[in-house]
Amino acid sequence: xxxxxxxxxxxxxxxxxxxxxxxxxxxxxxxxxxxxxxxxxxxxxxxxxxxxxxxxxxxxxxxxxxxxxxxxxxxxxxxxxxxxxxxxxxxxxxxxxxxxxxxxxxxxxxxxxxxxxxxxxxxxxxxxxxxxxxxxxxxxxxxxxxxxxxxxxxxxxxxxxxxxxxxxxxxxxxxxxxxxxxxxxxxxxxxxxxxxxxxxxxxxxxxxxxxxxxxxxxxxxxxxxxxxxxxxxxxxxxxxxxxxxxxxxxxxxxxxxxxxxxxxxxxxxxxxxxxxxxxxxxxxxxxxxxxxxxxxxxxxxxxxxxxxxxxxxxxxxxxxxxxxxxxxxxxxxxxxxxxxxxxxxxxxxxxxxxxxxxxxxxxxxxxxxxxxxxxxxxxxxxxxxxxxxxxxxxxxxxxxxxxxxxxxxxxxxxxxxxxxxxxxxxxxxxxxxxxxxxxxxxxxxxxxxxxxxxxxxxxxxxxxxxxxxxxxxxxxxxxxxxxxxxxxxxxxxxxxxxxxxxxxxxxxxxxxxxxxxxxxxxxxxxxxxxxxxxxxxxxxxxxxxxxxxxxxxxxxxxxxxxxxxxxxxxxxxxxxxxxxxxxxxxxxxxxxxxxxxxxxxxxxxx
Amino acid sequence: xxxxxxxxxxxxxxxxxxxxxxxxxxxxxxxxxxxxxxxxxxxxxxxxxxxxxxxxxxxxxxxxxxxxxxxxxxxxxxxxxxxxxxxxxxxxxxxxxxxxxxxxxxxxxxxxxxxxxxxxxxxxxxxxxxxxxxxxxxxxxxxxxxxxxxxxxxxxxxxxxxxxxxxxxxxxxxxxxxxxxxxxxxxxxxxxxxxxxxxxxxxxxxxxxxxxxxxxxxxxxxxxxxxxxxxxxxxxxxxxxxxxxxxxxxxxxxxxxxxxxxxxxxxxxxxxxxxxxx
Ligand SMILES: Nc1ncnc2c1ncn2[C@@H]1O[C@H](COP(=O)(O)OP(=O)(O)O)[C@@H](O)[C@H]1O
Ligand code: SF4
Ligand SMILES: [Mg+2]
Numbered sequence: 001x002x003x004x005x006x007x008x009x010x011x012x013x014x015x016x017x018x019x020x021x022x023x024x025x026x027x028x029x030x031x032x033x034x035x036x037x038x039x040x041x042x043x044x045x046x047x048x049x050x051x052x053x054x055x056x057x058x059x060x061x062x063x064x065x066x067x068x069x070x071x072x073x074x075x076x077x078x079x080x081x082x083x084x085x086x087x088x089x090x091x092x093x094x095x096x097x098x099x100x101x102x103x104x105x106x107x108x109x110x111x112x113x114x115x116x117x118x119x120x121x122x123x124x125x126x127x128x129x130x131x132x133x134x135x136x137x138x139x140x141x142x143x144x145x146x147x148x149x150x151x152x153x154x155x156x157x158x159x160x161x162x163x164x165x166x167x168x169x170x171x172x173x174x175x176x177x178x179x180x181x182x183x184x185x186x187x188x189x190x191x192x193x194x195x196x197x198x199x200x201x202x203x204x205x206x207x208x209x210x211x212x213x214x215x216x217x218x219x220x221x222x223x224x225x226x227x228x229x230x231x232x233x234x235x236x237x238x239x240x241x242x243x244x245x246x247x248x249x250x251x252x253x254x255x256x257x258x259x260x261x262x263x264x265x266x267x268x269x270x271x272x273x274x275x276x277x278x279x280x281x282x283x284x285x286x287x288x289x290x291x292x293x294x295x296x297x298x299x300x301x302x303x304x305x306x307x308x309x310x311x312x313x314x315x316x317x318x319x320x321x322x323x324x325x326x327x328x329x330x331x332x333x334x335x336x337x338x339x340x341x342x343x344x345x346x347x348x349x350x351x352x353x354x355x356x357x358x359x360x361x362x363x364x365x366x367x368x369x370x371x372x373x374x375x376x377x378x379x380x381x382x383x384x385x386x387x388x389x390x391x392x393x394x395x396x397x398x399x400x401x402x403x404x405x406x407x408x409x410x411x412x413x414x415x416x417x418x419x420x421x422x423x424x425x426x427x428x429x430x431x432x433x434x435x436x437x438x439x440x441x442x443x444x445x446x447x448x449x450x451x452x453x454x455x456x457x458x459x460x461x462x463x464x465x466x467x468x469x470x471x472x473x474x475x476x477x478x479x480x481x482x483x484x485x486x487x488x489x490x491x492x493x494x495x496x497x498x499x500x501x502x503x504x505x506x507x508x509x510x511x512x513x514x515x516x517x518x519x520x521x522x523x524x525x526x527x528x529x530x531x532x533x534x535x536x537x538x539x540x541x542x543x544x545x546x547x548x549x550x551x552x553x554x555x556x557x558x559x560x561x562x563x564x565x566x567x568x569x570x571x572x573x574x575x576x577x578x579x580x581x582x583x584x585x586x587x588x589x590x591x592x593x594x595x596x597x598x599x600x601x602x603x604x605x606x
Numbered sequence: 607x608x609x610x611x612x613x614x615x616x617x618x619x620x621x622x623x624x625x626x627x628x629x630x631x632x633x634x635x636x637x638x639x640x641x642x643x644x645x646x647x648x649x650x651x652x653x654x655x656x657x658x659x660x661x662x663x664x665x666x667x668x669x670x671x672x673x674x675x676x677x678x679x680x681x682x683x684x685x686x687x688x689x690x691x692x693x694x695x696x697x698x699x700x701x702x703x704x705x706x707x708x709x710x711x712x713x714x715x716x717x718x719x720x721x722x723x724x725x726x727x728x729x730x731x732x733x734x735x736x737x738x739x740x741x742x743x744x745x746x747x748x749x750x751x752x753x754x755x756x757x758x759x760x761x762x763x764x765x766x767x768x769x770x771x772x773x774x775x776x777x778x779x780x781x782x783x784x785x786x787x788x789x790x791x792x793x794x795x796x797x798x799x800x801x802x803x804x805x806x807x808x809x810x811x812x813x814x815x816x817x818x819x820x821x822x823x824x825x826x827x828x829x830x831x832x833x834x835x836x837x838x839x840x841x842x843x844x845x846x847x848x849x850x851x852x853x854x855x856x857x858x859x860x861x862x863x864x865x866x867x868x869x870x871x872x873x874x875x876x877x878x879x880x881x882x883x884x
């Protein structure tokens with residue numbers, strides 16, 4: 001059977017500052033048989049999106065398709081004029097973008113937006129389109145498929161919106177669907193539902209798709225065939241199994257290696273014995289303007305160790321870092337540093353206290369002042385805390401740059417002239433300039449590509465050896481946290497549901513939420529999604545009295561697969577300590593959790 | 607000089623035209639009176655409303671004074687006053703906005719509400735009342751126009767500053783223990799300077815138009831001095847015969863404002879490096 005999509009010799013160029021044309025995609029060719037899913041994988045800037053957009057005959061401003069052919073069905077895309085392309089886009093070829101939130105109009109109901117392509121291209125009547133949309137909502141496992149269309153985009157969650165966008169893309173029965181990083185912005189626990197829904201709907205409709213992603217493990221679940229891209233060129237192309245099991249190309253092998261984080265060296269034994277913790281948080285409650293975000297948080301960071309804080313977005317991780325840094329005053333509880341209580345507000349802390357705790361933010365783009373040179377950015381903490389000026393300061397800046405493995409000549413540049421990884425290193429260097437005891441790292445690798453992120457993790461581990469600094473490492477990615485942290489705290493909607501050492505958190509029993517988190521991380525093998533897909537139905541719950549809204553109740557109750565009717569929704573959960581020192585906040589005792597999780601795991605793999 | 611080259615190089619054609627016009631008028635405002643062929647107040651022509659001639663390049667006015675000399679001196683008044691007023695409004699507005707932003711909620715509330723009160727007074731009427739109460743003098747005109755355009759400048763600057771204040775680099779500075787002045791001047795101000803400059807240009811233009819309007823009504827700069835607006839009014843009786851004496855100052859106002867307009871329209875593209883750009 002003939003291929004549905006055939007691309008050959010595709011070349012996309014962009015005009016650079018000097019006015020010359022540079023190729024950002026060169027000599028790319030592949031074909032997709034009817035009903036197959038082809039994945040484009042590579043780091044950011046490798047040209048994935050550029051190729052995906054070119055399939056619709058579209059280029060971003062400044063770019064131009066300068067050669068090659070693209071055939072979809074029996075249409076030669078590059079020979080079409082603008083009107084003909086408009087006729088095809090959103091009808092024969094549809095596109096699902098990374099951020100559904102940005103793609104929906106907040107002022108129009110979801111149904112009207114989902115059926116718009118069908119009406120625009122005059123494919124069916126409104127009634128028929130609505131009926132079809134509801135069927136799609138059902139296939140995509142959306143809650144309340146009959147009525148969800150009446151809601152507005154802000155009334156559904158991010159994961160649901162992403163699925164609704166898929167419904168919009170599929171309503172015209174397109175020949176080709178392009179998914180551009182559709183789950184990158186989602187939490188793992190949401191991602192798994194979305195992936196499952198996508199997979200199901202692709203299978204049911206026999207759709208042909210292009211799936212763009214930087215995440216090998218996700219691609220392994222979705223694609224029949226993978227194209228590995230680097231700097232706009234194809235490095236390797238093959239069926240999924242072959243790429244995963246026997247990658248031929250050296251670049252593919254690096255990607256594979258970076259996908260499974262290596263364990264970094266753990267705490268030196270001598271330090272672990274130290275008596276008082278460097279930082280202790282006791283009974284902390286904090287929030288923004290009256291709404292509590294964190295509730296009853298207790299934790300300690302030993303000198304020279306790394307504490308990992310993990311949880312989904314909105315669980316209060318950054319708030320915790322902000323409280324410790326002094327940006328938000330706690331409503332209750334206290335923060336002890338070196339055994340001494342820290343004042344809640346910045347103005348009451350001494351400069352020395354401020355120096356010893358530094359914070360590094362996730363987004364290096366917004367964490368560096370774009371109008372100051374790197375030298376000025378680094379010089380400020382040196383002058384501020386140490387009074388360094390002139391030559392001494394310049395020398396120290398060079399040392400700092402060296403410490404974060406950057407060349408000294410970078411000092412004269414502006415942040416806008418650095419790459420993402422370089423910016424993150426400067427971000428770190430600025431914190432190091434204060435010679436702190438504790439660095440709060442808030443999602444420092446989340447915005448980076450796997451390979452670049454892995455290098456930052458290595459750097460953090462090395463700095464720890466060299467400088468004996470402690471970290472609080474915040475992330476939503478459990479594999480990263482497990483790779484770098486000595487102790488781990490799991491947050492769920494502002495509460496500490498589990499905590500323990502890294503070794504302890506490698507094996508069950510887990511708190512039901514931790515378990516969900518761990519089992520939702522895609523594994524780098526084919527068929528994982530189907531196996532986990534054996535669903536975890538939620539046990540039925542009665543409305544156990546008026547206590548449902550009591551804040552002391554387990555906050556995970558709405559999503560917990562292990563919940564007990566009449567207990568979890570009526571009484572606050574106890575915190576118990578396991579033999580290995582781990583704490584779990586749950587009604588189930590350890591042995592019950594262990595049994596349950598072993599059973600579920602068996603079902604999943606067997 | 608390289609900086610200037612860069613700046614000009616990035617401007618679109620319309621921006622360069624605007625820049626040339628603005629430079630031309632600024633030079634005229636500074637050096638114009640030195641070039642004036644005659645004394646400003648001297649009646650030198652035989653004819654009133656004389657046409658263009660070699661002796662009187664822009665003709666003569668209703669009393670037979672040399673129009674070129676009058677326009678040159680009027681430009682100094684108009685441009686100088688407008689520049690001073692716009693500069694005061696913008697710099698005071700920006701300073702207040704920075705102060706309000708870094709000082710916490712209460713001060714911000716108080717300053718913002720005070721500015722809202724000012725902005726709710728209709729500007730023309732306010733100007734007329736001020737002139738009626740205190741008489742038209744150059745310092746009073748300067749003060750009034752600066753006050754009229756202050757709240758607008760404050761609003762724009764505050765909106766920019768509040769956004770920047772939530773940026774992570776500002777939080778980093780705050781956690782470092784930096785004082786408010788450092789945060790306002792080093793972390794926030796440089797990142798809003800481009801839109802503020804564009805806003806300054808806009809305000810300059812507004813002041814030119816307001817001053818010219820008031821002078822046309824006879825409430826602006828008083829004789830024997832004259833700004834461009836008063837020149838139009840003085841010579842309005844020449845309108846019927848199409849005398850250059852009334853056309854020329856009007857043309858000067860138009861060229862000045864159009865030049866500033868063209869320049870600021872193309873400013874954002876020329877302005878600062880985009881943080882996200884590789
Ligand atoms: N509009 C544009 N102007 C200039 N360069 C661009 C533009 N769009 C993309 N690029 C460049 O093209 C390359 C590939 O980008 P992209 O297709 O976005 O890759 P990916 O999808 O893997 O992130 C990058 O080097 C990027 O900087
Ligand atoms: S307390 Fe109940 S609802 Fe909460 S995690 Fe445990 S079993 Fe689940
Ligand atoms: Mg992309």
